[in-house]
Amino acid sequence: MSMTPMSNSEYLDRVQFAEELAELEALVKASEYTYEGLAKALEVNKVWLTSAIKGQQWVPEEYCEKLAAILGVSADQTLFLSNHPYKGNTDPILYRLHEVLDTYGPAIKELIHEKGGNGIMSAIDFSIDVDVVPDEHGDRVVITWNGKLLKYSKMGQYPW
Structure with a gap:
């Protein structure tokens, strides 16, 4: 098991x-x-x-x-x-949210660094919205994350 x-x-x-x-x-x-x-x-x-x-x-x-x-x-x-990659499983809705982060999280992280330099996305200076919008092929879920890009501090000499 x-x-x-x-x-x-x-x-x-x-x-x-x-x-x-x-x-x-x-x-x-x-x-x-x-x-x-x-x-x-x-x-x-x-x-x-x-x-x-x-x-x-x-x-x-x-x-x-x-x-x-x-x-x-x-x-x-x-x-x-x-080859098809391995993906985990949990509650159907939470599984899909985890799947999105597991699947796209490393790519999102890489693209944040590529576009914004080294730093992280704030979860404090952050907003999130969820909508369901009509679509002729089936309604769509739209989740919008909006977090401030926080640059890593250089408050000293590296390595610290």
Whole structure:
């Protein structure tokens, strides 16, 4: 019987293909691309692509091959992304909220750093809103988070 991880770290640290993901992330960091620029080159959503590179999305083989071509590497270095990642389970609504954070959290964090520099999102100077909006294909849930970007302090010499 497997035990559900108790923290995001425990969950994310057991990601399948951890070594391959680390190698791919290093390739991206060493390339001329930001995650956003890479997503534009692939013609996909930047959060989805960043989440995939963090091991949280299934990627169709044709996109794995396109990603390899853009990065100038062998498709063998990206095809592992076409495996479906492991995802946990809990209460249906809470599961979906956890799934969103587990799946997109590392990508959101990376994009906050990419766009805003090193720092964190405030949960004190913060607002959140939830709406359900009509859609011809089924109503949509819209959750808006708005947190102040807090830069890390440089109140001394590093390392502190």
